[in-house]
Every structure is written in structure tokens, then in C-alpha cells.
Amino acid sequence: xxxxxxxxxxxxxxxxxxxxxxxxxxxxxxxxxxxxxxxxxxxxxxxxxxxxxxxxxxxxxxxxxxxxxxxxxxxxxxxxxxxxxxxxxxxxxxxxxxxxxxxxxxxxxxxxxxxxxxxxxxxxxxxxxxxxxxxxxxxxxxxxxxxxxxxxxxxxxxxxxxxxxxxxxxxxxxxxxxxxxxxxxxxxxxxxxxxxxxxxxxxxxxxxxxxxxxxxxxxxxxxxxxxxxxxxxxxxxxxxxxxxxxxxxxxxxxxxxxxxxxxxxxxxxxxxxxxxxxxxxxxxxxx
Numbered sequence: 001x002x003x004x005x006x007x008x009x010x011x012x013x014x015x016x017x018x019x020x021x022x023x024x025x026x027x028x029x030x031x032x033x034x035x036x037x038x039x040x041x042x043x044x045x046x047x048x049x050x051x052x053x054x055x056x057x058x059x060x061x062x063x064x065x066x067x068x069x070x071x072x073x074x075x076x077x078x079x080x081x082x083x084x085x086x087x088x089x090x091x092x093x094x095x096x097x098x099x100x101x102x103x104x105x106x107x108x109x110x111x112x113x114x115x116x117x118x119x120x121x122x123x124x125x126x127x128x129x130x131x132x133x134x135x136x137x138x139x140x141x142x143x144x145x146x147x148x149x150x151x152x153x154x155x156x157x158x159x160x161x162x163x164x165x166x167x168x169x170x171x172x173x174x175x176x177x178x179x180x181x182x183x184x185x186x187x188x189x190x191x192x193x194x195x196x197x198x199x200x201x202x203x204x205x206x207x208x209x210x211x212x213x214x215x216x217x218x219x220x221x222x223x224x225x226x227x228x229x230x231x232x233x234x235x236x237x238x239x240x241x242x243x244x245x246x247x248x249x250x251x252x253x254x255x256x257x258x259x260x261x262x263x264x265x266x267x268x269x270x271x272x273x274x275x276x277x278x279x280x281x282x283x284x285x286x287x
Contacts, residue, residue: 070238071118071126076245077210077217078128081116081157081286082234085243085278088286090118090232111206111230113137113148116286118232119208119225128234129218129225130157133207138198141172141220144213150198163214172220173199179221186223206230234286240278 073086082088095111111117113134121127132155133139137148144160146153168179173194177187193200201207205224210216219225 071128071234073128076161076215077212078116078130079161079212079215079245080159081130081211082128082237083240083243083278083281084245085241086237086281087239087241088234089236089238091235092232095230095233111227113153116234117206117208117225117230118234120229120231121225129208129210129216131206132209133199133201133219135201135203135205137201137207138195139201139207140198141170144170146209157211159212161212161214166214169214169220173197181217181221183222186221189223204228236286237281237284240281242278 071088071090073082073084073088076084094109095115095117111131111134113131115131116128117131118126118128132146132153133148138150140147146155146158166179168174168182173190190199193202199207201224204227206227207219208225209218209220
């Protein structure tokens with residue numbers, strides 16, 4: 001016992017408690033060290049993590065290169081099926097030109113009337129439209145309504161937003177060259193393929209229109225889409241930003257304003273997503 005220390009005093013009790021705490025803390029520290037060693041044994045090594053990352057990147061590149069690809073809709077030419085601000089995933093395999101061997105293993109199919117397709121174009125380089133005429137079809141448009149093989153085409157998806165009158169657009173094929181927006185080469189070809197007031201779609205070619213008929217630059221103005229130019233079909237809307245359209249009420253727009261309907265590649269994602277999202281359109285299947 002220390003000098004001047006009273007037996008059974010508060011100091012004795014404090015020293016005893018401190019010793020008990022130190023003895024109890026030693027097993028607790030040992031348990032923590034043991035748990036840490038067990039955790040380290042369960043964690044992958046840096047080499048394993050790098051290999052996993054490389055596998056993930058490889059699979060993602062394969063999917064984006066050969067199967068799916070994201071795109072952004074910048075114009076109103078496909079309203080109301082596709083809206084300005086929609087982000088889509090496209091199936092790049094289903095409609096891609098197939099060889100005899102690959103067709104045995106992949107779900108290829110031919111392009112059908114009514115399909116929405118993505119295809120290469122001169123300017124802009126990628127477009128998205130709906131197929132209304134396939135090889136062999138006899139096609140005409142009367143007052144904006146499409147007739148194929150002398151039968152009105154059922155088109156619940158077609159929209160007719162207000163626009164200035166255009167006899168060439170609404171009554172096709174025209175007999176006279178009245179619209180400066182029409183490609184001259186296409187005009188000459190169209191005359192050679194028109195019989196009895198109907199345009200005959202030649203083999204290997206497709207006639208496409210935008211769903212927003214009064215605000216779309218399409219086959220009426222620049223011609224057919226070759227089969228080899230069709231590269232994808234839209235699958236699903238994976239996100240949608242609330243963007244204004246040129247055909248919204250209170251906005252004046254000309255049908256030619258939809259000429260800039262090239263597909264974007266997502267640089268617009270920097271916009272405030274939460275404030276402009278159309279949440280109900282997310283994961284909507286495109287058809």
C-alpha cells in the first residue's frame with residue numbers, strides 16, 4: 001500500500017476498475033484483429049479485382065458494339081411515339097444484315113412494314129423512322145393518309161400536328177416539282193418508279209416516314225432506304241428528359257425544322273436529370 005493511502009479508499013477502487021478494464025480490453029482487441037484478418041482473407045486480391053474489372057469492361061464493349069447501343073432523340077419527327085429527350089437502347093443485331101452461318105445462331109429477321117428502324121443516312125449520318133413501304137409495295141399518300149397496295153394503312157401511331165399546307169407532303173407522289181426541299185435526284189427517280197399514281201418500291205429498298213407526319217423530313221423528300229443501311233431497331237426507353245418540342249402549343253414551327261433529327265450519343269446527360277425527367281416513360285418498350 002502506498003504511503004498516505006487509506007485502505008479501501010476511492011483511489012483503491014479506481015485502480016481496481018482500471019485494471020479490470022485493461023484486462024477486458026485485451027480480448028476485445030484480439031477479436032478485432034482476428035476479424036480484420038478474416039475480412040482480408042475474404043477480400044479479393046488486387047490482381048483479382050483488376051481481372052474482374054477487365055471482364056466487365058470487355059462484356060460492356062461487346063454489348064455496345066454488337067448488340068445494344070444508347071441514343072438520344074433530339075427532334076419531334078417521331079412524336080408521339082418518341083419524344084424529344086428520350087434516351088433509347090437499340091438492338092443492333094436483329095435487323096443487321098446476316099450471313100448464312102450467323103443466321104443459324106442469332107435472332108435475325110427481315111424488316112417488316114410498321115418497324116421503327118435506325119439507318120445510315122448522308123446528312124445527318126443516323127436517322128430513325130418507321131417503315132411504311134417494303135419491296136414490291138405500291139404506295140401513295142392522299143391528304144396525309146398512306147395507302148399501300150390500294151388499301152389504307154392502319155396507323156394508330158401517326159400524328160398530324162398543325163403545320164403550313166404542303167401539297168407535295170400530303171399528296172404523294174406529286175406530278176409536279178413544287179417543293180424546293182425535295183432532292184432533285186430523288187425527284188427524277190420517283191417519276192420513273194411512279195405508275196398509275198402509285199410509287200412502286202423496288203427490290204432491296206424501303207420507304208420510311210416519321211410518325212409526326214407534318215414535321216418530318218423522310219422518304220418523301222430524299223428517297224428510299226437501302227436494306228444494307230438499316231442497322232438497328234429501338235427496344236426500350238431507358239430514360240427521358242423533359243425537353244420542349246417545336247410542336248408544343250404556343251410555339252410556331254415549320255415542317256422543315258425537323259430536318260435536324262439526327263440521333264445524339266448522350267452528351268446532353270449533363271442537364272439536371274431529376275428536374276426534367278419523364279419518369280413514366282422510363283423502361284417503356286418502343287413499338
